[in-house]
Amino acid sequence: MEIRSMRFKANASAKLADAGLQRNLRKAKGKFVDTRAVAIKEIDDFEGTRRAARDLRDRVLKDLDLWLERFETQATARGATVLWARDGAEICRHVVDIARRHGVKKATKSKSMLSEEAGLNQALAAAGVEPVETDLGEYILQINDNEPPSHIIAPVMHKNVEQVADLFAKTHHKPRKTDIPQLTREAREVLRSHFLTADMGISGGNFLVAETGSVALVTNEGNGRMVTTLPKVHVVITGIEKVIPTLEDLSLLMRLLPRSATGQSISNYFSVLTGVKQPDESDGPEHLYFVLVDNGRADVVGSEYHEMLRCIRCGACMNHCPVYQSIGGHAYGWVYPGPMGSILTPLYAGIENAVDLPNAATLCGQCSAVCPVLIPLPELMRKLREEQVERKLRPLAERLALKAWAWVANRPALYALGTWFAVRYLKWLAGGGDRIRVLAAAPEWTAGRDFPAPQGKTFRELYRQRQP
Amino acid sequence: MRVALFVTCLVDLMRPRIGFAAIELLEAAGCEVVVPEKQTCCGQPAYNSGDRASAAMLAKKTIAEFEPFDYLVAPSGSCADQIRTEYPGLLADDPEWHGRAVALASRVHELTDFLVSVAKIEKIPGAFEGSVTYHDSCAGLRSLGIKDQPRALLARMPGVELKEMTGADECCGFGGTFAVKFGDISTAIAAKKCDNVVATGADAVVAGDLGCLLNIEGKLRRMGDEKTKVLHIAEILAGDA
Numbered sequence: 053m054e055i056r057s058m059r060f061k062a063n064a065s066a067k068l069a070d071a072g073l074q075r076n077l078r079k080a081k082g083k084f085v086d087t088r089a090v091a092i093k094e095i096d097d098f099e100g101t102r103r104a105a106r107d108l109r110d111r112v113l114k115d116l117d118l119w120l121e122r123f124e125t126q127a128t129a130r131g132a133t134v135l136w137a138r139d140g141a142e143i144c145r146h147v148v149d150i151a152r153r154h155g156v157k158k159a160t161k162s163k164s165m166l167s168e169e170a171g172l173n174q175a176l177a178a179a180g181v182e183p184v185e186t187d188l189g190e191y192i193l194q195i196n197d198n199e200p201p202s203h204i205i206a207p208v209m210h211k212n213v214e215q216v217a218d219l220f221a222k223t224h225h226k227p228r229k230t231d232i233p234q235l236t237r238e239a240r241e242v243l244r245s246h247f248l249t250a251d252m253g254i255s256g257g258n259f260l261v262a263e264t265g266s267v268a269l270v271t272n273e274g275n276g277r278m279v280t281t282l283p284k285v286h287v288v289i290t291g292i293e294k295v296i297p298t299l300e301d302l303s304l305l306m307r308l309l310p311r312s313a314t315g316q317s318i319s320n321y322f323s324v325l326t327g328v329k330q331p332d333e334s335d336g337p338e339h340l341y342f343v344l345v346d347n348g349r350a351d352v353v354g355s356e357y358h359e360m361l362r363c364i365r366c367g368a369c370m371n372h373c374p375v376y377q378s379i380g381g382h383a384y385g386w387v388y389p390g391p392m393g394s395i396l397t398p399l400y401a402g403i404e405n406a407v408d409l410p411n412a413a414t415l416c417g418q419c420s421a422v423c424p425v426l427i428p429l430p431e432l433m434r435k436l437r438e439e440q441v442e443r444k445l446r447p448l449a450e451r452l453a454l455k456a457w458a459w460v461a462n463r464p465a466l467y468a469l470g471t472w473f474a475v476r477y478l479k480w481l482a483g484g485g486d487r488i489r490v491l492a493a494a495p496e497w498t499a500g501r502d503f504p505a506p507q508g509k510t511f512r513e514l515y516r517q518r519q520p
Numbered sequence: 521m522r523v524a525l526f527v528t529c530l531v532d533l534m535r536p537r538i539g540f541a542a543i544e545l546l547e548a549a550g551c552e553v554v555v556p557e558k559q560t561c562c563g564q565p566a567y568n569s570g571d572r573a574s575a576a577m578l579a580k581k582t583i584a585e586f587e588p589f590d591y592l593v594a595p596s597g598s599c600a601d602q603i604r605t606e607y608p609g610l611l612a613d614d615p616e617w618h619g620r621a622v623a624l625a626s627r628v629h630e631l632t633d634f635l636v637s638v639a640k641i642e643k644i645p646g647a648f649e650g651s652v653t654y655h656d657s658c659a660g661l662r663s664l665g666i667k668d669q670p671r672a673l674l675a676r677m678p679g680v681e682l683k684e685m686t687g688a689d690e691c692c693g694f695g696g697t698f699a700v701k702f703g704d705i706s707t708a709i710a711a712k713k714c715d716n717v718v719a720t721g722a723d724a725v726v727a728g729d730l731g732c733l734l735n736i737e738g739k740l741r742r743m744g745d746e747k748t749k750v751l752h753i754a755e756i757l758a759g760d761a
């Protein structure tokens with residue numbers, strides 16, 4: 053997927069001005085935040101469970117190569133083929149090769165963020181394979197001229213029912229309807245024929261279980277089952293960091309994932325798929341492929357950003373982020389929005405390609421407060437800011453201003469003099485009133501807010517005057 | 521006990537009366553208050569902007585000035601958190617300074633936390649007649665666990681009625697340099713906070729961090745709200761409001 057993160061600021065401003073989007077965001081916020089708050093209460097020791105999940109993920113990531121080998125051995129023993137992809141281009145090459153090998157004309161897809169990272173749909177289309185998104189949200193995006201998702205689990209969170217109704221009427225050539233069950237039925241009718249005629253199914257994978265060589269899929273629409281069991285070929289595309297040792301570990305993470313994501317105790321569908329169809333089995337694919345993807349992940353292992361690899365893609369951080377709640381997901385400009393995206397995008401797509409993202413946060417800490425695997429997201433954003441400064445990716449004026457200010461702040465007499473002038477200048481700007489309407493030194497502040505006037509003298513002066 | 525007041529750069533520049541209110545409260549709680557006169561800024565703006573070298577320089581300066589005292593108290597959860605939680609990591613590469621940072625850290629407190637948990641203040645000197653709504657500032661709340669302390673103090677003021685707002689624990693959008701780098705996002709977040717403040721109908725919005733208060737006051741006034749008072753918790757408790 054093309055990276056548009058360098059236009060973050062302009063895009064964010066446009067999103068703030070989009071009244072329809074703002075309405076949709078307000079509605080979504082209440083839903084996710086409130087339902088999660090209720091759902092986590094069902095777990096007796098939520099904090100202890102989070103710590104256990106964090107430790108589990110850290111344990112795997114420490115010996116990632118070993119767990120991946122074990123997974124490969126187990127999956128291969130059950131008839132699957134494990135392929136490795138270094139980057140998005142290699143994902144596309146593998147999947148197109150598989151499609152050619154099996155004479156695939158049409159591929160149904162259930163949600164896969166990796167396929168977004170790779171821009172797989174375009175590659176398939178170019179190779180003469182028709183890709184059909186079957187997750188309702190992803191389907192809506194696909195028929196809307198391949199619009200990118202704005203949320204990792206609710207990809208059309210930015211749209212409302214009216215917009216979907218227009219889109220369906222235009223695409224399906226049927227009478228326009230706004231009743232959600234009816235819209236869903238209409239999509240289902242369209243998708244059903246695709247399910248039955250597809251030669252290949254492509255899915256993501258929430259977790260890979262090393263001891264059994266299985267993939268775990270968490271979905272809410274049931275499309276995942278159709279995609280993974282009906283066609284004769286099933287391709288799983290997922291990141292190398294998704295592996296966990298045992299089914300027992302899977303159950304631990306599953307206590308946290310749906311609750312953190314959608315506030316559900318358990319998702320509507322939860323599948324653990326193991327191996328190819330056996331002679332005595334009635335369904336399942338004859339050919340099963342795993343495309344396990346690096347695309348920047350291996351470099352993060354053991355780096356100062358390693359905690360980010362714990363991520364189980366629940367979306368809680370973005371649901372609770374005041375910035376995401378204000379601008380939605382598109383402004384972030386790549387596959388992953390919100391706090392996790394502000395770290396993953398620079399790590400996977402290049403720190404120089406997403407300079408604004410780690411800075412576009414108040415560091416309020418709400419993301420790490422809700423993260424089910426205790427990723428210190430604000431801390432990682434701050435580290436990225438440090439790396440930006442080290443690599444001179446911040447504007448020179450900003451770097452110099454910080455240095456000059458710190459130099460002065462380290463010299464109390466000079467600092468006292470500086471603040472003596474500053475406070476009088478600000479007071480003068482306020483013209484005897486209690487506020488400054490336009491502050492040339494901080495235009496972004498006063499564009500939408502007043503700047504309160506200072507009291508008039510510094511604490512330091514007044515304190516000295518009070519001393520006998 | 522000898523308590524050194526960390527005034528904070530914002531209070532020094534914008535609202536000295538908060539510093540004096542803090543002194544009054546600490547003295548009312550029986551502390552001997554010292555104001556180290558060479559103090560400037562804790563260095564958080566540099567730290568959060570990625571300028572680690574500048575942040576470390578100011579951290580060392582602050583540690584040297586405050587380590588002689590029994591406690592460091594700041595009328596700001598954000599600055600207290602920087603000194604208490606971040607300094608040790610910031611100076612981790614320098615064994616001597618790391619040790620000094622750790623030795624200071626456990627003696628660093630945000631004002632209301634100190635009054636309730638350490639000094640155990642008995643009589644609140646101030647008086648305020650009216651309703652207030654309390655905004656939880658992010659670093660104080662999520663890093664230092666400041667939530668009940670200011671409310672417990674307010675509850676002991678007979679004239680004060682606390683009206684909780686929706687989302688009291690949500691960020692106001694200030695975020696230090698974020699407020700001037702991403703002004704329109706910051707303003708949009710502040711607008712939601714101010715809507716929640718106004719919806720309570722409280723006479724005053726109160727918080728423990730001046731950064732948030734300047735942001736909230738600036739947005740309230742621009743929205744045309746002239747009547748909601750915007751006060752630091754120290755101002756209410758000391759009765760200077």
Ligand code: SF4
Pocket residue numbers: 312362363364365366367368369370392419422423424425426427
């Ligand atoms: S960073 Fe944490 S909260 Fe965000 S998506 Fe990943 S696991 Fe969920």
